[in-house]
Every structure is written in C-alpha cells, then in structure tokens.
Amino acid sequence: MHSNIVERSKHILLEVGATPIMYLMIALSVVSVAIMIERAWFFTLVRENIEKLAGALANFLDEHDVNGAKDLVSGSKSAEAAIIAAGLRQLGRGAEAAQEAMASATALQRMRLERRLAFLGTLGNNAPFIGLLGTVIGIVQAFEKLQNAGAGSGGGPGTDVMGAIAEALVATAIGLVVAIPAVAAFNYFQRRIRATLANSEALTHILLAYAKGEAAAQSGGAPQTQPSRRGSPATREQAEAFNLQRISSYPG
Secondary structure: OHHHHHHHHHHHHHHHOOHHHHHHHHHHHHHHHHHHHHHHHHHHHOOOOHHHHHHHHHHHHHOOOHHHHHHHHHOOOOHHHHHHHHHHHOHHHOHHHHHHHHHHHHHHHHHHHOOOHHHHHHHHHHHHHHHHHHHHHHHHHHHHHHHHHOOOOOHHHHHHHHHHHHHHHHHHHHHHHHHHHHHHHHHHHHHHHHHHHHHHHHHHHHHHHHHHHHHHHHHHHHHHHOOOOOOOHHHHHHHHHHHHHHHHOOOO
C-alpha cells in the first residue's frame, strides 16, 4: 500500500511538472510588484516633514490656539496628523480623553499603514519553498527519465535528464527572484511604519504636555479665588507685602 501511494504521488508530480509552478511564481511576482508600487506611492503621499509639523503645532499650542492647531493637522494626509487631530478633538475633555483618542487613532493608522504588507511578508517567506517544490518535481522527472532510459542507453536520454534538471533549477531561481524583492520591500515598509509611529508618539507628547499643563494651571489657579481661613483679604495683602519687603531686603 505504501508503494502504491508513493507511485501515485510520483505520477501526479510527473503529470503536473515544474512548469505550472513557474507560472504560479510569475503570477505572484506580478502581484507583489503591484503591491510594492502601490505602497511606495501611498507612503510618498503621506510623507510629512515631522520637524516642521512639530514646531508649528507647538507654536499654536503655546499661543493657546487650538483651532489653529486643528486647521494645521486637517490639511495634512499623514498618519501623524490624523492621530493628533483625534487628540485635538477630545482635548476639551482633558488629557486622559485626548490620550485615549490618540491611542485609538494610532491603532487605526497602523492598520492603514500595514495594509497589504502581510502578502509581501508571506510571499517573501514562502516563495523559496514554492521554488523548491518546482525543483523537486524537476528532479523527480529527471530520475524518472534516467530510470526509463536504462544505464546502457546512448546520449539522447542523458540529454533529456540534463534538460529536466535545468528546468528544476530554473524553478528554484524564479522562487528566489520573487522572494528577495518581496522581503526587501516588506522590511523597508516596516521601517517606514515604525518611523511614522515614532513621529506620532513625539507629536502626541507635545499635545499631552499642553493638555496637562492647562489642567495644572486651572487647578492651581482655583484656590486663589477662595477666602483663606487664616485671615481676611486685607490681612493676607499685608502679609504678602511684608514678605515681599523682607525678600527684597536680602543681600543679592
């Protein structure tokens, strides 16, 4: 039974041959090149001068111009701007609300940036194995021809064997040609994504610093309007004047 299974498997491989494997690799290579071009165009469109954006955002926030900051990020297609825009929309609810909004926007932008890259990663990892499958099929064909020819045959069968082995090696070569660019493109786009998310984190800290500073200023200014239990306002003013006079009398 084991022999029958092996023979049937061998006949299936011989009938299929390495040619369909090579056509499959060519089709996958066309798809991978199309994805590379699309992703390269996408990352070109969403490219952002992060230093310029960070400086402009900090200037608007220093001037307490939240609307100007919103207009700044709304005019950009970058993932960094989209994340900051989500935080600005929730800025009125406090720093924690803005931080959560930006965390949610970061997850959404990550999916947007990583779109179709799983295909490149999968193809880069498995294309050599698909090519190796073609090689195995070609070698099986070569040995089948050698077995049929017999050891005492002329040069014709040997030529057929060499041709089958050459076809097998072509299948491996195509697998490597498809895999190498896919892996290189996948790694490049992953680096771009990490850089984009790092830039977003830097901008996030700028916005959170402003939000927390505003919250601290509001909480720090509130007690000044409440009457003190230690004395009347006039008493406090006299005490503050005395303290200022005493501080000014210290030697410089």
